[in-house]
Amino acid sequence: MTDTSGPVVIRDRAGAVPAPPVARVIRGLSDRAIAWLFIAPTILLLLAINVFPLIWTIRLSFTNYRANKPNVPLRWLGLENYTSILADPDVWQAMQATAHFVIWTILLEVLFGFGLALLIDKKFRGHSFWTTVILLPMMLSPAVVGTFWTFLFQPQIGLFNYVVAFLTGIDPSSFQMIGDVPLAPWAIVLVDTWMWTPYVMLICLAGLRSIPNYIYEAAEVDRASKWRQFWSITLPMVLPFLMLAVLFRGIENFKMFDMVNLLTSGGPGSTTELASITLKREAFEKWRTGYSSAFAIILFVTVFGAANIYVKALNKVKQR
Amino acid sequence: MAEVLLDNVTRRFGGIAAVRELSLHIGDGEFVVLLGPTGAGKTTTLRLVAGLERADAGRILIGGHDVTRLEPAARDVAFVFQQYSLYPHLSVFDNLAFPLRSPARRLPEPEVRERVTRTAELLRISSKLDSKATRLSGGEMQRVAIGRALVRQPAIFLMDEPLSSLDAKLRAELRIELKRIHEVLGATILYVTHDQIEAMTMANRIGVLREGELVQIGSAQHIYEEPSNLYVATRLGSPPINLLPAGVLPVPDAPAGTRTIGVRSEHLRIGKANGAAVQGVVTRIEHLGDQNHLHLTVADHRLVTLIEAHADLAVGERVDLALARPLCFDAAGVRLGGS
Ligand SMILES: Nc1ncnc2c1ncn2[C@@H]1O[C@H](COP(=O)(O)OP(=O)(O)OP(=O)(O)O)[C@@H](O)[C@H]1O
Ligand SMILES: [Mg+2]
Numbered sequence: 001m002t003d004t005s006g007p008v009v010i011r012d013r014a015g016a017v018p019a020p021p022v023a024r025v026i027r028g029l030s031d032r033a034i035a036w037l038f039i040a041p042t043i044l045l046l047l048a049i050n051v052f053p054l055i056w057t058i059r060l061s062f063t064n065y066r067a068n069k070p071n072v073p074l075r076w077l078g079l080e081n082y083t084s085i086l087a088d089p090d091v092w093q094a095m096q097a098t099a100h101f102v103i104w105t106i107l108l109e110v111l112f113g114f115g116l117a118l119l120i121d122k123k124f125r126g127h128s129f130w131t132t133v134i135l136l137p138m139m140l141s142p143a144v145v146g147t148f149w150t151f152l153f154q155p156q157i158g159l160f161n162y163v164v165a166f167l168t169g170i171d172p173s174s175f176q177m178i179g180d181v182p183l184a185p186w187a188i189v190l191v192d193t194w195m196w197t198p199y200v201m202l203i204c205l206a207g208l209r210s211i212p213n214y215i216y217e218a219a220e221v222d223r224a225s226k227w228r229q230f231w232s233i234t235l236p237m238v239l240p241f242l243m244l245a246v247l248f249r250g251i252e253n254f255k256m257f258d259m260v261n262l263l264t265s266g267g268p269g270s271t272t273e274l275a276s277i278t279l280k281r282e283a284f285e286k287w288r289t290g291y292s293s294a295f296a297i298i299l300f301v302t303v304f305g306a307a308n309i310y311v312k313a314l315n316k317v318k319q320r
Numbered sequence: 321m322a323e324v325l326l327d328n329v330t331r332r333f334g335g336i337a338a339v340r341e342l343s344l345h346i347g348d349g350e351f352v353v354l355l356g357p358t359g360a361g362k363t364t365t366l367r368l369v370a371g372l373e374r375a376d377a378g379r380i381l382i383g384g385h386d387v388t389r390l391e392p393a394a395r396d397v398a399f400v401f402q403q404y405s406l407y408p409h410l411s412v413f414d415n416l417a418f419p420l421r422s423p424a425r426r427l428p429e430p431e432v433r434e435r436v437t438r439t440a441e442l443l444r445i446s447s448k449l450d451s452k453a454t455r456l457s458g459g460e461m462q463r464v465a466i467g468r469a470l471v472r473q474p475a476i477f478l479m480d481e482p483l484s485s486l487d488a489k490l491r492a493e494l495r496i497e498l499k500r501i502h503e504v505l506g507a508t509i510l511y512v513t514h515d516q517i518e519a520m521t522m523a524n525r526i527g528v529l530r531e532g533e534l535v536q537i538g539s540a541q542h543i544y545e546e547p548s549n550l551y552v553a554t555r556l557g558s559p560p561i562n563l564l565p566a567g568v569l570p571v572p573d574a575p576a577g578t579r580t581i582g583v584r585s586e587h588l589r590i591g592k593a594n595g596a597a598v599q600g601v602v603t604r605i606e607h608l609g610d611q612n613h614l615h616l617t618v619a620d621h622r623l624v625t626l627i628e629a630h631a632d633l634a635v636g637e638r639v640d641l642a643l644a645r646p647l648c649f650d651a652a653g654v655r656l657g658g659s
Contacts, residue, residue, distance in 0.1 A: 212403075212405075214401055214405045215405055215407060215408075217372050217392075217399075217401070217405070218399065218401060218405040218407075219407075219418075220372070220391070220392045220393060221371075221372070221392045221393070221397060221398065222418055222419035222468070223392075223393040223419065223424045223425070224393075224418070224422060225423065228422075228423070232407070232418075236409045237408070237409060
């Protein structure tokens, strides 16, 4: 086991000298060296733009660093940032707002997305046209969506208030979706659901299309009702896809910033101030860089941990 | 169990008829095998009986009731699909129990367990009951699929090439097993295959399909010995029947109008060259283990026939040939001189 480079082992086993790998002949480099050469740029790039900033953020999270005052000497705070974040009622309020947002959007998107997928999967006339129409919101940029719903939610001229008024008979200027404290959290849930239901639908549709037709035929011959077919075939077979959609939407919405920032900027008061909006305030309005770094790390660990547990569950479901 | 009647059933797929004016009666407790090449409409026929396909014309009766417009669930049939159609996320046990747990049936759970275990033993998959359906080998999957039909006692079993994906040994075993099940349960079975051995060994009657039409139906022996035309004659027999133009070999008392002669091994007498009227040349001898094929050339026509293992013949040798009661066909391919 002293000088075992690859080819030597091969020669020993095969009992004959194999032709040396082509790469070795051409450049005098081993296959392994060439492999490294190919992946090195990617690794360097990842280190530079992912790993390094992460480590830097972790470092800053233990200090009193302020990005607007780079000349103030750094003071090492230990865990002080972390303890004060966990004791901060504003942070907990932001977490609550985030939880409300994430849970309700996932619930509604899964419900509507799966429902729409079931309808579209029936392949009625013009179903491909409707699929395209349904997918439109997802293709818009969050910035566009935020701006455009601000107009729709305008109490005087907005279409939304007008439609609600038309359907229910309420005075259209009697409520403001993004101005009223009880309504604002639902306004952002509504817009996100509008935008991302198509995405969940698409994933569910992929799941539905992956179920071969003959399974339903077998079930039909086996005298399973449509209802039983849904519960014992459709749902279990789409479940892994559905869970994947929930994972993607969960992570995305836990980090939600752009659309909500444009729509409500966290207001009124701090009713729609999601974690990432609080984070942006701390980092770029109050310039508490060390503190916000610690907050960012906490959010990261939360998402990372939750996603990992979830993926384990997902794998269990897949293996069932 | 019940008798099944197809009455002039037609099913078209955009212009072309996959099944054309097919009439077929399957008696109560009968084992009928449909034989035909790929695309002959075998699967479509089964799907029509099961109700997975709607007849464009004609009627289908199960146990005397017209089921032509009924849903599959209302027809009480069991179907073994050509592809293994298992429920992939369920265990083998749950796959087998699935049809029994139908609310329409309301079987108590101990009885379900009883029947599933019994069927699993029959098909030798007892050790796999807890495995997930997708973790099985192809042969095991197909046995589960067969089992899912056998747990029930339907009016008729419909089986679409259920043994085609199994290895030869298992196929032979299951052939006997299916035949036994048929006898024990008195099951009515409509079975589709393109394997002539399966057809010959299991069927009470064989129906030969060609492009959606039933060409001939009868007992294995009847189909083999008295095929109504060339097409049917070529479907059965191993090695396949040899077709020669009339006149190559002399046929004693050939009916008038004979154009083609069908020669099977049992129709051919081979002897050492001894100055007979017609002679052939041995071009090749194939030893297949259980049989030996002798290839001959007669006036530029090739013949393949069975010979016994230790026949004293060599390649290049000339042999005397004579025919004994071969099959004679007219210009249209219809067999002559038959009853
Ligand atoms: N759903 C369908 N749509 C269009 N054509 C079909 C459909 N099902 C069957 N056919 C056509 O009907 C004919 C008969 O098909 P069928 O599946 O019954 O053949 P088969 O005898 O079972 O063949 P195989 O031995 O290959 O299974 C074929 O030409 C096929 O292309
Ligand atoms: Mg078929």
